[in-house]
Amino acid sequence: MNNRILIEICVDSIESAFIAQKGGADRIELCSALNAGGLTPSKGMIEYAASHLKIPVFVLIRPRSGDFLYSSAEFNVIKSDIFTAKVAGAAGIVIGMLNSDGTVDTCRMKEVMEMCSPMMVTFHRAFDMVKDQFLALEQIIELGCNRILTSGGSLQATIGSPVISELVQKAGQRIIIMPGSGINEKNFAELVEATGCSEYHLSASGMYTGKMKYENSQLSVVFASSYPQTDLNKVEAICSLADTLSD
Secondary structure, three states: OOOOOEEEEEEOOHHHHHHHHHOOOOEEEEOEOHHHOOEOOOHHHHHHHHHHOOOOEEEEOOOOOOOOOOOHHHHHHHHHHHHHHHHHOOOEEEEOOEOOOOOEOHHHHHHHHHHHOOOEEEEOHHHHHOOOHHHHHHHHHHHOOOEEEEOOOOOOOOOOHHHHHHHHHHHOOOOEEEEEOOOOOOOHHHHHHHHOOOEEEEOOEEEEEOOOOOOOHHHOOOOOOEEEEEOHHHHHHHHHHHHHHHO
16 A cells, blocks of 8 residues: 555534544544435534644535435525635535536536635545446546545445446546445455555444433434444544554
8 A cells, every 4th residue: 555544534513523533533524414414514513623623624515415406596505605614714625516417517516616725625425326437537537626435336335346446547646536335444454455545434433322311201212312423442443444554
């Protein structure tokens, strides 16, 4: 391995962000609602994370769950959220937009790229929903994005590893291909061997039990005292593996 393997942890709370940093993560993707695939975090969370974390903060820009075909109103929200992240001092933006025919919305993405500079830009897993990933690869490179987050079009990166490997070969040094989805300490080494990628994206989460002593049992399903949160041990384990496999 010529370069050190980098680990990006996706988090949907400020507590998870600090746990990821403590565990040795190189970068975080800051979002909300990971159970919906990730949505844009609040202005307050963006500002707090960008000003208090010592590792780079990449902000997910996704105004709603579902597909990546956005209305004019939604695109205006996207641009406003990018401006918020930029002013707050975020190091990067994570975004992706598609046309109805399954191609990259290069027109809107060009506008986004101009807005984002000098922040880095990751084209997120909207890439996994395109009709032709290899055509999309060339379009995203031409746009000037820094990396692509992908599972190779599969439910998990381990399943899509043959496609990811081919994307890496075609991309060369022009853009970073970053696997994501279903990555953990048990399959990490296998994925590194299969793809040769230098950056990986995962949540490393576990169930956290809060400190509430009282709970309304009638509403416990809605407002549960246990919820997903970044797991320090999992972050440390994956970062340790990354260091070992970088040697």
